[in-house]
Amino acid sequence: MNTLSTPALSEQQSLIGRFPHTFLWGVATSAFQIEGASRDDGRGESIWDRFCSVPGAIADASNGDVACDHYHRLESDLDLVASLGVDAYRFSVSWPRVLPNGEGNWNERGLDFYDRLVDGLLARGVKPHLTLNHWDLPQALQDKGGWASRETVHRFVEYARGVQRRLGDRVAAITTHNEPQVVAVLGHEHGTFAPGIKSQKIAIQVSHHLLLSHGLAVQAMRADGCRAPLGIVLNLAHVEPATGSVADLAKAKMDDARGRRWYADPLFKGSYPQEVLDALGDDAPRVESGDMAAIATPMDYLGVNYYFRMLASAAGDVDPFGGGLPRTEMGWGIYPRGLAEILRTLHSDYRLPPVYITENGGAFKDPLVAGRVHDADRIDYLRSHISAVADAMQDGVPVAGYMVWSLMDNFEWSSGYAKRFGIVHVDYATQQRTMKDSALWYRELLAFRATAQTTQGG
Numbered sequence: 001m002n003t004l005s006t007p008a009l010s011e012q013q014s015l016i017g018r019f020p021h022t023f024l025w026g027v028a029t030s031a032f033q034i035e036g037a038s039r040d041d042g043r044g045e046s047i048w049d050r051f052c053s054v055p056g057a058i059a060d061a062s063n064g065d066v067a068c069d070h071y072h073r074l075e076s077d078l079d080l081v082a083s084l085g086v087d088a089y090r091f092s093v094s095w096p097r098v099l100p101n102g103e104g105n106w107n108e109r110g111l112d113f114y115d116r117l118v119d120g121l122l123a124r125g126v127k128p129h130l131t132l133n134h135w136d137l138p139q140a141l142q143d144k145g146g147w148a149s150r151e152t153v154h155r156f157v158e159y160a161r162g163v164q165r166r167l168g169d170r171v172a173a174i175t176t177h178n179e180p181q182v183v184a185v186l187g188h189e190h191g192t193f194a195p196g197i198k199s200q201k202i203a204i205q206v207s208h209h210l211l212l213s214h215g216l217a218v219q220a221m222r223a224d225g226c227r228a229p230l231g232i233v234l235n236l237a238h239v240e241p242a243t244g245s246v247a248d249l250a251k252a253k254m255d256d257a258r259g260r261r262w263y264a265d266p267l268f269k270g271s272y273p274q275e276v277l278d279a280l281g282d283d284a285p286r287v288e289s290g291d292m293a294a295i296a297t298p299m300d301y302l303g304v305n306y307y308f309r310m311l312a313s314a315a316g317d318v319d320p321f322g323g324g325l326p327r328t329e330m331g332w333g334i335y336p337r338g339l340a341e342i343l344r345t346l347h348s349d350y351r352l353p354p355v356y357i358t359e360n361g362g363a364f365k366d367p368l369v370a371g372r373v374h375d376a377d378r379i380d381y382l383r384s385h386i387s388a389v390a391d392a393m394q395d396g397v398p399v400a401g402y403m404v405w406s407l408m409d410n411f412e413w414s415s416g417y418a419k420r421f422g423i424v425h426v427d428y429a430t431q432q433r434t435m436k437d438s439a440l441w442y443r444e445l446l447a448f449r450a451t452a453q454t455t456q457g458g
């Protein structure tokens with residue numbers, strides 16, 4: 001009898017055979033990174049449009065005006081998604097495209113676009129996984145204080161309710177926020193992402209408002225009768241001490257508390273980690289009565305974006321991505337075991353709902369030569385990380401799906417277009433899409449599901 005460990009079976013067959021037939025496979029993108037059409041059909045300005053115009057903010061001085069021109073290439077891009085054989089496509093709604101001022105009048109032409117996107121996916125048998133906030137806050141709301149203002153929490157809830165009313169009957173999942181930590185820390189503490197603010201105090205308040213708006217939006221969408229599962233997406237690094245010293249161990253614990261538990265503890269336990277509150281002192285967030293209970297509103301799933309391990313050193317003299325690891329073009333150390341580790345940590349710390357790996361992937365040098373991109377490094381990356389997900393599942397972590405970041409090369413925020421994360425190559429001069437070898441590999445992996453599951457008897 002054929003078993004999955006028979007050497008005659010391909011590596012992909014063995015890999016896919018480690019997952020149940022219900023496991024959801026997908027690819028992911030976000031609005032600002034691919035849509036372009038920044039002034040079409042009544043779209044308003046976002047904080048990323050504004051940030052791109054700041055000299056020096058974006059490595060190649062580019063912006064999202066055209067990006068992958070996805071807005072005008074919707075049908076062929078949806079064909080591309082479907083041709084990969086994925087179960088799900090994760091995309092985000094551009095808040096300023098549907099509410100140009102962030103509040104008030106809805107932009108019907110913007111909503112139409114997402115109607116066509118969702119219907120187009122369903123017609124192709126692909127489940128739409130919608131994200132409400134993938135960082136492109138309407139500039140009009142930034143002008144009123146942005147995420148630092150508690151008012152924006154309420155604007156987000158109204159936005160969430162409106163999108164849910166329009167699309168909630170057809171989408172397979174609604175994520176409130178993508179990576180609140182990045183919005184808070186890179187956007188408001190380091191100032192390297194929009195809106196470019198540099199204040200720890202503001203960043204901490206922003207993180208609280210993001211979490212609060214998540215909880216209140218989940219409650220409001222459910223109250224409106226939403227049947228789609230609701231969740232949030234956290235970016236989580238696996239933190240390890242650089243050495244076995246007591247000081248490095250303590251630093252690793254604190255880094256993990258600031259990066260992971262600051263977000264996950266309130267969501268699953270209804271409280272911020274005390275040691276971080278103590279360390280923040282006067283910068284601790286203003287929390288009103290009822291906030292923590294709202295944040296801890298039970299979710300239907302948790303999304304996890306995983307890219308790297310971070311080394312923690314008390315002396316601060318160690319490259320956080322170092323330790324002899326191979327690196328991606330972003331300079332991030334490649335450490336698949338960290339994905340299994342972070343999943344095990346979450347499983348032991350919290351009562352988890354189903355977990356989706358909502359992003360995982362790498363930027364590599366991807367030359368297009370004679371119509372092909374031989375991105376063996378990305379295939380290795382995906383294979384090893386997918387295998388790490390299976391390891392974690394073997395240990396009981398309830399992982400329900402995996403989505404590659406990204407469907408196609410796109411605007412990589414302050415890195416501009418130079419860093420390519422896609423499994424599909426985009427020629428920005430012609431907008432031609434070319435499947436890289438990794439896309440062909442992923443498609444083949446998914447195509448093996450039928451055989452693997454037959455062999456599994458599942």
Ligand code: IFM
Pocket residue numbers: 030033179305359405412421
């Ligand atoms: O491109 C981003 C994405 O928008 C959010 N998560 C990380 C990706 C790679 O940096």
